[in-house]
Each structure stands twice: as C-alpha cells, then as structure tokens.
Amino acid sequence: MAGIQAQFHIDWPGFTLDVNLDLPARGVTALFGHSGSGKTTLLRCVAGLQRAPQGRLVVNGDVWQDDGHWLPTHKRPLGYVFQEASLFPHLTVLGNLRYGMRRVAAAQQASLDQAIALLGIDALLARKPEHLSGGERQRVSIARALALSPRILLMDEPLAALDLKRKQEILPYLERLHRELDVPVLYVSHAPDEVARLADHIVAMEGGRAIATGPLRDTLARLDLPIRLGEDVGVVLQARVAERDAHWHLARVDFPGGSLWVRDGGHALGSPVRVRILARDVSIALHPVLDTSILNCLSATVDQLAADEHPALALLRLQVGASPLIARLTQRSACELGLQPGSKVWVQIKAVALIG
C-alpha cells in the first residue's frame, strides 16, 4: 500500500499529540503550524527519534511502528534534515556525505553524485563544516540525507535558522529537488512563503492535532477553516508560463481554468510557477468592467459563501474553471449583488504574487 499512515498519541504535561493521518506517497507534504503545534514532534515520531507510546506508522506498506513493534531510527530507510545543519564537525563535507552511505549496503555512488550535483556542493567537498556558510552547511546536510536514496525525506524547518538571503539561496535547490526527485517529503514549517512555494499537500497543525489536511490548493480554499498562509487568507495555484510580453515586462501564466497576467519574473516559457492570490485582492462584479486599471478579469461561478471574522465581512469561494479562488467582500455587497452559490460573476484580481 502506497503512502504514509501515521497515527500517534502522546500525553505530556501541557501537551498532547493526537494525530491520525493518511499522507500521499508523492510530493511535498507540509506540516504547517505555529511553534508548539506539535509538527516537529510528529516528524520526530515518524523518524523514530521520539517514541510515541501509542502509535502506528506504515510507510509504503512497511510497518515501522505498531503494537509491540518498533523499528529503531537507524533501521528506517529515511533521510532527515535538521533545523541546524548538524554536520559532523570532525569530518569533511565528503566525510559527512559518505558517513551514511558507508552504512547502507545498497548505497550507490550515483545517488551521491546526483545529490552533490543537485545541491551544487561539488566545490565544497574537501572543506570542514566550520569553513562553510550557514546556507552551504544546510545544502550539504540535505545532500547527506539524499545520498542514501531514502524512501522518505523528513525536513524539520530546514530554512528556519537561516537569514532571508540564505533562504533565497536554498529555496531554488529545494524546488529542484521537488521537481527532479521522486522521494516523498514531509516538510515541517511555520513559514507561509515556504509552504506556498514547495508544498503539494498540507497538514495544518494546531495544539497537537491536525485541523486540516489535503492538497494545498483545495485546503487553502476551504472556507470552514480559513488557513492563513501569512497575513491573509488566499489560494495558491499551480500555473505555467505561456507567454512573455517583452514590451510591458509582463508574463501570461495559464492555470487550470484560465490565465493571468503577472509581472515577468524571468521564467522561461513553459516553466512551472505558482501564483498566490489573496482574498483581499479579489473583487466581484456582475458584469465585465472595461475601463479599469486591473489587468486580470475572469469569469467565475460562486461556490460557497461564509462569514468572515468580522461581522461586516464575508468570504466567498469561487470556481474559475477547475481552480478555486477566495474573495473577501462586505456582507452588504454580497447582499446587494445577490450572490448565491451558482451565481455567475466577474472577478477582478488586483494583485497576483508569482512565487517560485
């Protein structure tokens, strides 16, 4: 059976972890939540670094934990990237990379070479960790985990200890890893931008429980449980660069159901990108508005209406073709426009953020 079935229960004074998850065998699954929400504890349970007294863990059909059965960490075919790079200071970069490989019978030189190329660290191999920058260290530690050809890659806030510049340095490598490797990733993060860029699935954690889980796009578009990725509710759509307008420095990206004009981010034609649209940047009209400064105007169908946090406001979920959007508007506007599930409307999107 493919995928990861994870069921853990931990009772500590002041903290309870209680999850029962069925996670996909492909792509990046973000464990997203505030500190103290239990996301790192959950990851450590999957790795076997933390032993949940009650639990069951099955990874791609292999039972790693069950009643009376416990596979110690060093026997689990996983890769783990810690928040701090945690390289062995007494070994060189290459020594660090080889440490795990020497202990895996089936380890292949090819996966080491691939990991070194993927993370761009071939120039660092002879150095000691103390002579590396923070970003370089973290790249080495990611390569060290990948060199083992793990069946699952666990990453515990790999960017949290880095400053913004180093983060920007590593994110492209993570995106590449995501595109080029087939290994499923559990990615713990409290950073909305990382989740928006990298995740395919999301598990939103709060108080030791998973409050929402599912594909990123659909989960973010849920109105019953608006998940804030950062400052506001919004959706993330997977798109593809379809046209570049050199004169106006714009690019047209196509997503399932429509297309959007965004500022040209220098991406090649055909390259996959993600766009993030916040609810507050989406407004609704019953007819197409012609004389407006807003570039992106799409036809949509109202899907669902829900109350927002303030009684004056409402959240609206719309379908643009196969893709969901969330709009925020006042209850009064919703009433005056007569919006109901099924209404045909025009959405104007004031701002689209191109991420990745």
Place this chain on the structure above:
Amino acid sequence: MFLTPDDLQALWLTVRLASIVTLILLLIGTPIAWWLARSKAWWKGPVGAVVALPLVLPPSVLGFYLLLTMGPNGPVGQLTQSLGIGLLPFTFWGLVVASVFYSLPFMVQPLQTAFESIGERPLEVAATLRASPLDAFFSVAVPLARPGFVTACILTFAHTVGEFGVVLMIGGNIPGVSRVASVQIYDHVEAMEYTDAHRLSAVMLAFSFLVLLALYTRRPKLGQGA
C-alpha cells in the same frame, strides 16, 4: 645518573602502576561517564556521588575500607582466595585495584562533561544516517569527545602518580611491589637522606609541572565547536 637504583625502581613502578590504572579506568570509566551523561534515571545522582567520593574522602579512609574488603575476612578477599589468587593487599595488583577506585573521578568527570557537551543532536543525526547506537558512539561521540579523553587520561595518570595514603594502607612499602615514588621520598626523609629526597622530589615536581603545563596550554582541538 644521580638517582639510586632504588629510586629508579620506585619511579618505574610508579609509571607502570599509573599506566595500568589509566588503561583500566579508560575501559571502566568510559561507560560509566557515558551513562552518567545521558541517563535520566533517578539513581544517576547517587551513582555520580559515589564516583566523586574519592575526591573528598581521606585516602586513608578509602584505603582502610579497601583493606577490610580485600582482606582475609572481606567478601573480595574470600572471593580471591577461593579463586586461588590469594589476597590482594600488599601486592602490586592490590595497589592497582585500590588506585582504580581512588582515581575513578579523575577519569569519569572530564569524560562525562565532554559527553554532555556533545548533546543529543549528533547522535540523532548518526541514527538518521543508519548508525546503530554503538556505531554512533565510536564514530561520532568518541571523536567529538577526544579532548575530554586526553584530559581524563592525563589527569588520571598524574593523580595515580601522586597518591600516597592509599598506597601506604593497601600496598605497604615493599620494594619493587608497592614502593612507589611518593613512598620512596617518605622513606628518604624518614632516614634523614635529604639529598636523595631532594632529587626524587625534584623529578616529581618537574613531572607534575609538565603535565599541568601540557593540560593548560593544549589548544582546544578542532571539532570542539561548530
């Protein structure tokens, strides 16, 4: 050579005793230090206190109890007799056993500190890289704790060289068997041979100073930080 043959014999005996004790303590002290550094058991405190006892106990007290335990009526004495080894007090190996107890904290405490400063993380990393706990101990913990091992061995060796009270209680004063340098100096003074006492004392002084010099000027090894 300005030392008498008896002095040289005493020095050689001292070096042999200290080397053997250091080696034995390396084997015994390492697991104890490892356990003390990582255990969360409630009896970790009492065990740590017992290990540290020789630091505060008068050597004569330690020697006295060891003498009783290893003597003809003591449990260890009866065991060694029934094994055909005979009695340990007033033999070289009796001295070794006593010195192991006496120098135990000098091996265990630096190692415990070194293991504690490594922390949990490198061992967790090793586990995620397929190293079993024993493998991780030798491939990660020992290299990272190397400065601690060097300190512990130097301190243990030097402390064993400097012991006196325990030797008198357990070893007596038998040339070639238990008459170590410190006892030999005592003998010289008793016999009013101040010149001989001076020479041997000067050797001990120089040795002690050099050991401490080595300890205090040794640069922290690479791999301590980061």
